[in-house]
Amino acid sequence: MFALRIGFLDVGWIDLLDILIVAILLYQIYNLVRGSVASRVFVGYLLVYLFYLTVKGLGLSLLTTILEYFISVGALALIIIFQQEIRRFLLLIGKSTSFANNKWFRRWLLRQSRDVDQAAVLKPLVEACKTLAAEFAGGLIVISKNDELVKYVESGQIIDAEISKPLLLAIFSQYSPLHDGAVIINDGRIQAARCILPVSDDDNLPATLGFRHRAALGMTEVTDATVIAISEETGRVSLAVNGELQYNLGITELEERLRTYLLQPSQRQGLAPS
Template sequence: MLVFRLGFLDVGWLDLLDILLVTVLIYQIYNLVRGSVASRVFIGYLLVYLAYLVVKALGLNLMTTILEYFISVGALALIIIFQQEIRRFLLLIGKSTNVANSRWIRRWLMRQPNDGESQTQLKPIIDACKTLGSEFSGGLIVVQKNDDLEKFALSGEIINADLSKPLLLAIFSQYSPLHDGAVLISNGRIRAARCILPVSDDDELPPALGFRHRAALGMSEATDAAVIAVSEESGRMSLALNGELYTNLVLSELETRLESYLREPKLLNHLQ
């Protein structure tokens, strides 16, 4: 193995690879916590760890022992402080390594849904969003894809009714007791209304985006559902997919993105 000598250090290719991987990992972690209070905690802990490496290399045994205890206790504290960031990191890994992302597995295990399968009709949803936007009524609509959303349905009022534009408009009417919260659409039916969704803690969201948009993004981070948010103030439409929020969409773009996402192939064992 080729080895480079830097002063009193022998550096090989594996050492360079190790340094590169650690650099990428630290950079990705910093991106997750950037802009939050947790970022300053992360930088402070990193500086303490670098100080530990220096005093250990210099042979300062007493300082090394003190910093070792601090780091061991600090590791547990970091888990508590960064629990939201760790959750986002694991969700990111889970989605990036999802079996559905594999071209070969998709080829053998996945298929396009046939005409006999239950599909969500998008026209009533799109028409309802158009009316909600023009009337500045506001709305939050969750459309199921693969993940089970029953626990979110149980947080609201179970309806289990046929999907239609008039029913969606009636639910989001300001005089309806069900207009707060989200409507959950599953297998072409309105499963529940007034549902409570997880709220995203993404600090990079513009301050102008309110609770509906944070709930839409949070739901898309936790599940593979498509979530539509119609602003009550501006009437503009947004779509959250896989932790990404697409804002200020025109009606045709909303329909195209929604249809393309929901019509992707589904795993056989999810459908049968």
């Protein structure tokens, strides 16, 4: 069996594998918190822990005991400090798991009773976005994929109507009492309007980014939905997917990206944009 002796340490294949896995994990955690205040806390705590390992290896018992108490208390503090990042990390794992995207798993275990023809949803939706952008009306539209959005639906006004261009235009009219907030589309129907969405707390976002776009990003950070944001000031259309915002899309490009994200491969075939 391979073994390498470095000073007083015996390093084997298992040790190297252990180090590699820990290094990858630390790198991913750093990428998750990079650019925020939490990243400095993470680096600081990591340096303290490395100092603790060095002190322990040198056999300095008193300093080792002090640092052990500090690290045990610091672990609890880290959970509090990194609660948003931990939540985002767990949501990322949940969104990427193959179970969440398995049709039979969703149907029988998550009780999703029907597969919706998303292609039929896209046409009136894209046409409404085109008109809203041309009229500088502004809008925020959430299209669900697999995740349940019940909490967000209940925060608004329940509608439960078939999706149509006239209805979307009426909702986002400046004279409508429902135009503030987001419309949520689920199972091919407009479930609710005037819904409250979570706002992204990413410190790297441009200061010029408005509340509507921050809400679109925030929604896609915690769910697998895609969100269309139409600027009231510029009329530009943006699409948020998986915590990323795609700016200033043309209507044809918007339709293509929605089709790519929402439709199954079998539904995309023979459905070229008009």
